[in-house]
Every structure is written in C-alpha cells, then in structure tokens.
Amino acid sequence: MTELFAALVPLVPVALLAGVVGLDVVSFPQAMISRPIVGATLGGAFLGAPEAGLVCGTALECLALESLPVGASRYPEWGSASVVAGAVAAVGATNSSFPDVGAFAVAVLVGIVTAWIGGWTMVQHRQLIARFARPRLDQLAAGSRNTVVGLQVFGMTLDLVRGALLGGLMYCLARPVATLVNAFWTVDEDLSRAVIVASVAAVAAAAVWKDFHAISGTRRLFVVSLAVGTLLVVAGA
Structure with a gap:
C-alpha cells in the first residue's frame, strides 16, 4: 500500500502540468512551453x-x-504527451543522471502514443465547442461580448481538463510499465540509447530535408544555427 501511495503522489502535479502545457498547444498562451x-x-x-x-x-x-x-487539421498533441514522457523517463533516474534505458524507451513510445491520442481528443474538443456554440450563433453574430467571453472560457477550461485527464491517465498506465522494463532490460545501455537516438534522428533529418526543398532560405538558417549551437557547446565545455 505504501509503494502504491508513493507511486500515485506525483499523479496530481503531473496531471495538472499536462493540462497547462496541453492548453498552450492551441488555446492559451501559445508561448512554446508545449514544445x-x-x-x-x-x-x-x-x-x-x-x-x-x-x-x-x-x-x-x-x-x-x-x-x-x-488550422483545424488533425496533428499529434505533443504538449501533454511530452509531460507524460518526461515524467516516465524520470522513473529510476536521479537529479543529474540520464534516464535508465528501459524507462527511456518506454517514455519515447508513450510520448508517441499519447501525442496520437491527444490529437484525437483535440478533434473531439473542437466538435464539442462547436455543439456548444451552435445554439448561440445569433448572439455571436450580434457581437455579444458575454457570449464570446463565455465561449472562450468554456473552450479553454475544457482544453485544460482534456490535457490533465489525458496526462494523468497515461502516466498511471506507463509508470509501472517503465519500472518493470527497467528491472528486466538486458540489452547493452549504450547500444539501446544509440538505436533510439538514431531512429528519432532519422525522422528529424527527413523533416529538415523536406523543409530544405519547400522553404526558401532554410539551408542558410540551418547552417547558421548549427554553427552558433556548436560554438555555444564548445564555449560551455
């Protein structure tokens, strides 16, 4: 019972954080904390x-x-998903250590799954807002301030609850899995991390390569950013 309680203690702050960060994706304040x-x-x-x-x-x-x-297209909701993944990656880790490789693998997988589910929940969220707004179209067309403010507050509150419930549920499901995988992981840690990093780097390289051909000036900005980042790393070392 004590172990169960200790495992559930972080649930509330993680869920609330997932709600706030998920809110930033579209609703408010869009300050990039959802990256x-x-x-x-x-x-x-x-x-x-x-x-x-x-x-x-x-x-x-x-x-x-x-x-x-x-716009209104469906896309992964990385805000709440990232909070869950970061919390799962912390299983077994200390303040200044890399994540245990088992928890790291589970965290990345859970992040992907949660982002996909989060994208679906955002579509449902929009549809619910549309149903809530439909009976009030006359007031909206007339420019009713109370109707507009009420609709905005309703939408943001609902989005906060959506992210918190998604984050809390996925964390509850993923934490024991990460603990179990940590206990039974036998593959070499360096090799495991290399496989994970290589896999995500391949996706990033494909995305950047696509931008090189679609957006003017991307190559120059990439080279400049790479040079500045390298200098900062060298200076920090």
Whole structure:
C-alpha cells in the first residue's frame, strides 16, 4: 500500500502540468512551453530528474519536427504527451543522471502514443465547442461580448481538463510499465540509447530535408544555427 501511495503522489502535479502545457498547444498562451523539449524537461523536473526529462524531450522534439499544427487539421498533441514522457523517463533516474534505458524507451513510445491520442481528443474538443456554440450563433453574430467571453472560457477550461485527464491517465498506465522494463532490460545501455537516438534522428533529418526543398532560405538558417549551437557547446565545455 505504501509503494502504491508513493507511486500515485506525483499523479496530481503531473496531471495538472499536462493540462497547462496541453492548453498552450492551441488555446492559451501559445508561448512554446508545449514544445517537447520544454514539456518533457518540466515533467522530469517535477519528479526530481530534469536531465532525464531533457534527454527524453530532445528525442521527442526530433519526432515533432515532422508535424506542423495548421488550422483545424488533425496533428499529434505533443504538449501533454511530452509531460507524460518526461515524467516516465524520470522513473529510476536521479537529479543529474540520464534516464535508465528501459524507462527511456518506454517514455519515447508513450510520448508517441499519447501525442496520437491527444490529437484525437483535440478533434473531439473542437466538435464539442462547436455543439456548444451552435445554439448561440445569433448572439455571436450580434457581437455579444458575454457570449464570446463565455465561449472562450468554456473552450479553454475544457482544453485544460482534456490535457490533465489525458496526462494523468497515461502516466498511471506507463509508470509501472517503465519500472518493470527497467528491472528486466538486458540489452547493452549504450547500444539501446544509440538505436533510439538514431531512429528519432532519422525522422528529424527527413523533416529538415523536406523543409530544405519547400522553404526558401532554410539551408542558410540551418547552417547558421548549427554553427552558433556548436560554438555555444564548445564555449560551455
């Protein structure tokens, strides 16, 4: 019972964080805290392992480069998913350590699955808002301030609840799996991490290569960014 309670203690903060970060994807404030590298780092930090969350977030960021949120199209919801993945990556990790390779593998997989489910929930969220707004079309057309504000508050509140429920549920399901996989993982850690990193890097490379051919000036910006990043790493070392 004590172990179960200890496992469930992080549930509330992780769920609330997933709700807030998921809210940032579309609703408010769209301040980029929903990017995987931010959301996963926060998720890991809430469980005392920010570095593990950062490593997981970097891997998910490579995958998120492939998708671009555009209008009402369906796309993966990486905000809540990243928080869950970062929290799962923290299982077995310490404040200044890389994630255990078993938890790392589970975290990346859970991040992908949660992002896909999150995309579906966002579509349902929009449809529910549309049903809520339909009886109020006359007030909206007349420019009713109360109707507009009420609809916005309803939509944002619903989005917050959506992200929190999704994050809490997926964390509850994934944490024991990560603990179990950590206990039975036998593949060499360096090899395992190399396979995961190579897989996500291949997706990122494909996304960047596509941008090279679709967006003017992308190659120059990439070279400049790579040079500045390299200099910062060298200077920091």
